[in-house]
Amino acid sequence: MANSKVDLILVTFLFCTASVAAGKARLHSTRSSAAADGICKSLVVTQGYACQEHTVTTKDGYILGLQRIPASRSGQSASKPPVLLQHGLVMDAVTWVMNPPDESLAFILADAGYDVWLSNSRGTLSSHQHTSLSPSDPAYWEWSWDELVAYDMPALLQHVRSLTGQNMHYVGHSLGTLIALAAFSHKELVNMPRSAVLLSPIAYVSQMTSPIARSAAENFLAEALYRSGIYEFDLRWEGLVKLLQDICQKPGVDCTHLLTSFTGPNCCLNSTIVDVFLDHEPQPTSMKNLIHLAQMVRDGKISMYDYGDEAQNMEHYGQATPPLYNMSSIPNDLPLFLSYGGADALSDVRDVKLLLESLKDHDGDKLVTQYREDYAHMDFVMGENAREVVYDALMVFLRLQ
Template sequence: MVVTVTKTELATKKENEDETRKTVTTTVIKRATGYPVHVHQFMAILATCASLKIHVHNGGSHKIHSLDGEKESCWGTLVEKSLKHTEGSGNWWSLTLVLLPPQFLSVSSEPWIRGEALGRTKARAFPLSWLRVKMGLLGPATQGRKTLQPTNEGKTLSPLISDGMCKTMAETQGYACEEHKVTTEDGYILGLQRMPVGRFGKKADKPPVLLQHGLFMDGLTWIFNSPNESFGFILADSGYDVWLANTRGTKYSSDHKSLNPNDQVYWDWSWDELARYDLPAFVQYVYNYTGQRIHYAGHSLGTLIALAAFSQGQVLNMLRSAALLSPIAHMNQITSPPTKLAAHTFLADDVYWLGLREIIPNGDAAAKFVEGICHSLHLNCLDLVIPFTGPNCCVNSSKIDVYLDHLPQPTAAKNLIHLSQMIRTGIIARYDYGDLRQNMQHYGQPTPPMYDMAKIPNEFPLFLSYGGLDMLSDVRDVQLLLGDLKDHDGNKLVVLLKEDYAHMDFVLGVNAKQMIYDPLIDFFKEN
């Protein structure tokens, strides 16, 4: 079976307003015969202001479906069209098209990207066979990110930070702020912001607090809202020395000693590397800089990398305590429909084998695209995240423009593959290469090593808070984590359930100060 997506671009000449047509074969996917394929969903990112023709070939049959793009507005609307062909065996194919504006896509000098997947060695619900892909490379969207340029000495220049987080978000609210750079053992140069003084000039007289964001977010997570609602600002005003971490690949951590974010190898990491390299680098830097042991607070993925590091005995000697908000550890009970579907259909795996290593480009164009969808469909943009996070009760809808200016942040396809593995298996383990030889090469054993949460020292102070409506940090999964910690000292483990909270309420909720942050600060004071 061959699926061909053809894009006919309409280009208008300003001189005489004549339209010229250029036809580009964007994607060809060919399946070798004799191998069972039940379902394959492929997302083609194409431009609006175009005419589309989709040709579906299967044996002797030949179907053509036409879909006209929006001509009046290059932003257009989100268009989704599925083509299904039923074969005698009952197998079916689905092709999903999502139309994006040309401004969302950057231009690459390299016209083609080629990738091959040599099949899966493990059984899967929706297996893919030998896959050869030739697709028009639209290029990663680098808007909103500083692209690194090597010097003559072969070193990497850091981007200017005159438009960094301190200048744009902290100092505008009246907070003194410092920009710091941290280099990991594997060469990533990460941004770290410090707020050592409160809004009213109160200098920190309490220990440092390191704040770690979750997936598709960055350090701005903690200062998005007003000073009276944002945990980072609240801590600074309470006399704490506040440090905002930004994991690799995000806007303020896109540097590397030798790699460029446009290099595929730059994105060769999962949350294993965040736990092994990024988190220890942040903790060591803050510890060395301040000479004090640190309180840690993480949200979502920021809790997973902390738990993984703690279970390996990392960084604990430099920490006073840790707070886990919307904790992610066991994940096979999540109720988010699109997240479960993506995991069980191996969507991230397929994207990876198509040659795409970076997921969710950020920048102004992406935000405008999402805003355009919301406006055209008369939706509150916050409603779009409900199927992923759960119904957030208390996120400030008036701040949606601020959120969209900075979110979502990029991550690696390999990172999503790793999380999908956890959803399917229900275990907390290192990245599974899906191949005996590769697992042996990386781990010295045929299967990835497990992370054992029970190995976290029982005397280490933990604050754990979760929401009753959270679709990512499901109550049942959190109960499994608490089961792992059943031997933890009773006076060293504080558990707080907020029944009406979903995933984002813990960091963006307008009432989170009263519900979560005040009890958490009391916990810090006791430790």
């Protein structure tokens, strides 16, 4: 894709963001009819797999959508332990089923005999409900990834274990890895997973090279939007998605490069994946979640949300500064598989090495690392060669646990 077209897209996005902030009004969000049908119906059943839609209610009232693939495409019921797949920021469970069955991790796991569960974080289309709040209420969006650790993850893990009677493997991508690491560092829920697979791990993020993410963090963009009364972050503003789709349909335009400025140069995305991506993604998240991540970029720490003044932090935490998540507190005998890429602009190699340094006392036979020099952030879940590059080793890891 020509640089001028990339610039046009980015400028348009920034203009839309500025317009919303200035007018304090939400533009209409666009979703395809396929997306509105639900993940099971639109993307799983259509590939020949059985699929169940579940709901899970968190202790703070969010009603999460959870999809289950209980059998292989041949109809053979799962004979291996459950696997819970957790997506990253501004994504949902579609992450795991966008590619054809022989390239999508959820389908690969199901065909290998695993009982596959697909989670959707609060705020996404599948998890947009609450017991008392509406997404139009500012209070609905008063959360960051701290709440995903404290509420979403326990509810999801407990639901899967209660229905299957088994501990599960956990697979996370991007923000899905941070949620797991934070929970395990507090020794919460560590008796539930058999193992944890961390694809493009996010923990320390101060070295990220993504120009969009870094510029937004350093210029306090999320904080400014939050102060202006914008509590939900949704990239699917009317007009922007249509612009992207129109540009991507032009001859000679490869929209897989659309993600480069944010994620790094993904090496291995098939251009047809963009159509599926734009039908379902990006998904909404809270502005407060983006503020929390921006704080991590600026501070270089893995800590809870900073309320910005000592009094509020004292009120929430009983101390003037937010508590840290200590990665070295993760149990040394928890089996971990970390896969990271040299071209990743969000999970930078230097940050991953900081994480690995904090895990230096981990039992040697319980920590597996994998490095792919040409992989960027989205290659791990959308790459057409991810099965050979990442998933084959991942499957071996799971079999050994």
